[in-house]
Amino acid sequence: MDLSSRAVCGAELLQESGKLVKTTFILRYLQSQPLRRRIHAQLNKGEQLHALRAWLWFEAMALSVENKKMPSKILSDV
Structure with missing residues (x-):
């Protein structure tokens, strides 16, 4: 695996991590009236x-x- 493909994997990992954080927040928002x-x-x-x-x-x-x-x-x- 060369350096550019590692960078792409890192970027994809960050994107997926961001999606997970956003989804978790939305679920908390929907469940919590306060x-x-x-x-x-x-x-x-x-x-x-x-x-x-x-x-x-x-x-x-x-x-x-x-x-x-x-x-x-x-x-x-x-």
Whole structure:
């Protein structure tokens, strides 16, 4: 067995090992209500954080646009 075929065998072994880990996790997920609840809670936290960041970004953009318009408004009032 040459070096390249050993590398291929090693890569295949890693792929199969990854499939086994994934399958084991899926089975644990399906069997465990507390695990599903914990994962769901973490997903909700992530979604809420994403929504907050999006809201803050849009607020910052609105303030930026408002600040850019302000000097011309001041000049037109004079």
